[in-house]
Amino acid sequence: MRKPMKPTLHCTVLTRRHLTPRTVRLTLGGPGLIGLTPRPAQDIEVLLADAHGNRVKRHYTIRHARPRVGEWDIDAVLHTGGGPGSTWAASAEPGSPVEFVGPRGKLELRPADGHLFIGDETSLPAIAALTEALPADQDATAVVETESPADRLPIAAGRVHWLERGGHPAGDPQALLAPVAREIRAGRFEQVYILAEAHAVRAVRELVHGAGVRPEHVFAKGYWTAELRPAVTSRNPT
Known part of the structure; x- marks a missing residue:
């Protein structure tokens, strides 16, 4: 129905x-x-x-x-x-x-000792809202790709890894893979949220699953598609 x-x-x-x-x-x-x-x-x-x-x-x-x-x-x-x-x-x-x-929107925070948020400037509003809503006893790490430092916005995460695109194509999965792999190796994340360009989301999700994070602990959502003009901000399609 x-x-x-x-x-x-x-x-x-x-x-x-x-x-x-x-x-x-x-x-x-x-x-x-x-x-x-x-x-x-x-x-x-x-x-x-x-x-x-x-x-x-x-x-x-x-x-x-x-x-x-x-x-x-x-x-x-x-x-x-x-x-x-x-x-x-x-x-x-x-x-x-x-x-x-x-x-x-179906995205909900779940209780976890460690949360990892992965995204770009289009999902920054969502990542900022989610990290602000976390209880004080739950740790958050964010990996966010932007065009330049001028695009950064405050995120209430204990650790934020900013990536500068610097003229490279937006949505290139390679930009996120290595930093996310390092974070996965360095920490224990019970919940992972991947909010970015659709192709990048798929590539990062495969990496996260391959690192041992169970699918039910991963929320993945494409906020835009590289072939098209982004339909956002998280979600912000424009």
């Missing part, structure tokens, strides 16, 4: 500001958000139109939620070439309407 579709909700852009040269935070608000408390790293599916007027969907991680006042923050990565998501995130003015579905 097909699951019933979630209803479309409406809100308004309250503010827009840059967190980094390529990451924009949009604060959304409206009566429909009052009382809604998403889980860490859940996202919304924003309904947009492309350059030809066709309906498209883009996903954005809910970075912060203030359910008492009906406000959410979403972070969006701006991609070169300006797809529908990037165009919207870069130009949305306070007061403009937003149509979306959500919150959505």
Whole structure:
């Protein structure tokens, strides 16, 4: 039986500001958000139109939620070439309407002594939200690839290994494999979260499984695909 579709909700852009040269935070608000408390790293599916007027969907991680006042923050990565998501995130003015579905997403934190988070700039909002939600007695390590140090955002992990792409193609699995292998050898991780480009996710997941981490302790999700313009931020397809 097909699951019933979630209803479309409406809100308004309250503010827009840059967190980094390529990451924009949009604060959304409206009566429909009052009382809604998403889980860490859940996202919304924003309904947009492309350059030809066709309906498209883009996903954005809910970075912060203030359910008492009906406000959410979403972070969006701006991609070169300006797809529908990037165009919207870069130009949305306070007061403009937003149509979306959500919150959505199956990712949940599980109790573990050691957590390993692997991703890139598109999953940074999700990784940041997840590490902030961990209990103080649970350790977190993150391996994150970005274009440059200017794309970094704070992560509440005890250890963060930043990788600079430095002009190499985004989504190249080789960029993550060696650093992740070193972390797996050095630590004991009961839960692993792989949130990155789809091909990189598959390659890293195979490495993690080969290192002895059981599949049920690995959550893997492709946030974008290299052949296409990223459909994110976690999730932030743009």
